[in-house]
Amino acid sequence: MIINMGPQHPSTHGVLRLLLELDGETIVTCEPIIGYLHTGIEKNTEYRTWMQGVTFVTRADYLSPFFNELGYCLGVERLLGIEAPPRAQAIRVLVCEMNRIASHLVYIATAGLELGAVSVMLYGFREREIIMDIFEAITGLRMNHAYIRIGGVVMDLPSDGPRKIRHMLDVLPGRIDEYETLLNDNPIWRERNEGVGRLTAEQALGLGVTGPVLRAAGVPADLRKDMPYSGYETYDFEVPTRTEADAYARYRVRIDEMRESLKIVAQALERLEDPPGPVMVDDPKVGWPSRLSVGPDGIGNDPEYLRHIMEESMEALIHHFKMVTQGVQVPAGEVYSVVESPRGELGFYIVSDGEHRPYRVKIRDPSFANLQSLPAMVEGGLIADSIAANASLDPVMGGVDR
Amino acid sequence: MVGGRFDDVVLVRDEVTVLVDRDDLLGALAWLRTEPGLSFDFLSCVTATHWPEAEPAFWVVYELRSMAEKHRLRVKVGLSETDPHVPSVTPEYPTANWHERETFDFYGIVFDGHPGLTRILLPDDWEGHPLRKDEELGGVETWYHGARVPPTSAPVSSARRP
Numbered sequence: 353m354i355i356n357m358g359p360q361h362p363s364t365h366g367v368l369r370l371l372l373e374l375d376g377e378t379i380v381t382c383e384p385i386i387g388y389l390h391t392g393i394e395k396n397t398e399y400r401t402w403m404q405g406v407t408f409v410t411r412a413d414y415l416s417p418f419f420n421e422l423g424y425c426l427g428v429e430r431l432l433g434i435e436a437p438p439r440a441q442a443i444r445v446l447v448c449e450m451n452r453i454a455s456h457l458v459y460i461a462t463a464g465l466e467l468g469a470v471s472v473m474l475y476g477f478r479e480r481e482i483i484m485d486i487f488e489a490i491t492g493l494r495m496n497h498a499y500i501r502i503g504g505v506v507m508d509l510p511s512d513g514p515r516k517i518r519h520m521l522d523v524l525p526g527r528i529d530e531y532e533t534l535l536n537d538n539p540i541w542r543e544r545n546e547g548v549g550r551l552t553a554e555q556a557l558g559l560g561v562t563g564p565v566l567r568a569a570g571v572p573a574d575l576r577k578d579m580p581y582s583g584y585e586t587y588d589f590e591v592p593t594r595t596e597a598d599a600y601a602r603y604r605v606r607i608d609e610m611r612e613s614l615k616i617v618a619q620a621l622e623r624l625e626d627p628p629g630p631v632m633v634d635d636p637k638v639g640w641p642s643r644l645s646v647g648p649d650g651i652g653n654d655p656e657y658l659r660h661i662m663e664e665s666m667e668a669l670i671h672h673f674k675m676v677t678q679g680v681q682v683p684a685g686e687v688y689s690v691v692e693s694p695r696g697e698l699g700f701y702i703v704s705d706g707e708h709r710p711y712r713v714k715i716r717d718p719s720f721a722n723l724q725s726l727p728a729m730v731e732g733g734l735i736a737d738s739i740a741a742n743a744s745l746d747p748v749m750g751g752v753d754r
Numbered sequence: 755m756v757g758g759r760f761d762d763v764v765l766v767r768d769e770v771t772v773l774v775d776r777d778d779l780l781g782a783l784a785w786l787r788t789e790p791g792l793s794f795d796f797l798s799c800v801t802a803t804h805w806p807e808a809e810p811a812f813w814v815v816y817e818l819r820s821m822a823e824k825h826r827l828r829v830k831v832g833l834s835e836t837d838p839h840v841p842s843v844t845p846e847y848p849t850a851n852w853h854e855r856e857t858f859d860f861y862g863i864v865f866d867g868h869p870g871l872t873r874i875l876l877p878d879d880w881e882g883h884p885l886r887k888d889e890e891l892g893g894v895e896t897w898y899h900g901a902r903v904p905p906t907s908a909p910v911s912s913a914r915r916p
Contacts, residue, residue, distance in 0.1 A: 716801075
């Protein structure tokens with residue numbers, strides 16, 4: 353029998369369709385069918401300025417927006433031959449690692465829900481809300497922040513930011529302990545996950561799988577260690593691995609990664625206690641001209657700056673106009689910049705022909721590559737196990753379809 | 755190190771690019787994978803760029819990564835506008851399957867020997883290859899709840915406007 357699971361199915365993480373050929377309860381073949389969420393992000397960037405590109409790529413994998421922004425900005429910065437100031441790099445690391453925790457919390461929440469553990473879903477989203485509140489305080493938005501920009505970040509942390517982050521650092525370790533108490537030796541959780549969706553290291557490498565799925569198969573591949581960026585080589589953290597290569601091992605790897613991310617957040621926060629410095633390169637041809645601030649209704653222009661360009665300086669107005677309409681000009685060339693997103697290798701192949709707009713932006717999203725391994729995980733197994741296997745991949749369809 | 759095997763090696767911004775002929779692609783990838791000290795065992799992605807006025811008009815790009823040696827390499831193959839065929843690397847790198855389908859979908863590049871080269875992100879009945887630079891924009895007539903949205907009167911070409 354052939355059945356369609358999805359594209360509207362509560363366990364397919366958005367709009368994924370699985371074409372399953374069944375023999376009773378056993379899956380004979382599985383073919384993932386994607387494209388339902390294709391929004392043409394890559395094509396769109398070719399018609400926008402380099403600066404606007406940030407607002408497009410951030411929407412690809414919507415559970416890890418900061419990583420999309422960081423990968424894109426690192427690529428453009430390499431084309432420009434510039435580097436963000438140290439304080440901006442520390443802020444980037446800070447927000448990215450909090451984002452990694454938030455993303456893994458969604459994994460735990462949705463994986464729990466899909467296996468029938470509704471309480472786990474509630475706990476996961478409850479803790480994620482703590483981080484979402486911090487993001488809202490820093491960037492004015494809960495997702496799709498466009499906070500990391502070419503040359504740095506939009507603005508420094510708000511005055512109550514460090515206090516909120518310290519609160520998170522106090523609360524989260526205990527909550528992660530609770531998940532482990534609840535799930536690690538839970539017979540149902542183990543029964544549903546152990547030995548399910550097995551993918552050996554060899555298979556994973558051949559299929560292009562990266563991230564926690566690969567590390568759960570014993571390969572300690574992490575771009576933060578292998579090809580450090582944004583100063584990750586100066587942070588003290590471990591890369592958790594396991595060898596069972598099943599859904600349960602992936603769960604344990606993600607739990608351990610959250611603890612490591614908390615360690616990195618604490619270190620980055622310590623560095624930010626130094627007296628404030630610039631968070632954007634000191635180059636008027638790169639940095640956004642307007643000073644922005646977070647108001648009660650989100651992010652917006654600083655009233656003082658508006659008065660300056662509208663009433664005081666014609667040159668400042670002209671410069672503002674040029675930067676908003678044309679933006680930065682990027683020398684011709686090509687780069688492939690990679691960051692370690694919560695799901696693995698997130699790459700940006702960026703080509704410039706020397707103009708004010710990108711010539712090509714290709715997003716190598718880890719979900720796209722990882723999802724290809726689903727048939728290898730589920731064929732020959734039970735339908736019910738395909739739910740656990742797919743949940744353990746943690747694909748985000750926004751990233752798969754772009 | 756790769757200079758001994760290939761004629762065209764470019765090193766820019768700490769990134770190494772190797773330009774190969776399409777007949778040599780499979781041999782080159784096999785060599786890069788097995789050569790000690792290189793061992794490029796991981797294919798990150800396959801994509802392409804389109805330069806309508808230039809020759810070659812298409813560059814197919816392979817991003818390689820070595821898990822053991824922790825380094826990267828880019829392999830590029832140039833193709834002409836009239837003959838956009840290149841051998842598929844899916845038999846060697848199973849991950850290339852979807853990446854090649856996506857490149858076919860977006861650019862119309864045909865990967866010879868691919869096990870099932872069909873569209874992947876766009877609908878099966880889509881016409882054209884939208885990431886080509888000479889693909890016209892805004893020419894799609896749309897129906898929505900009985901209302902008809904006509905195509906824009908002057909289609910915009912993707913080619914760069916002055």
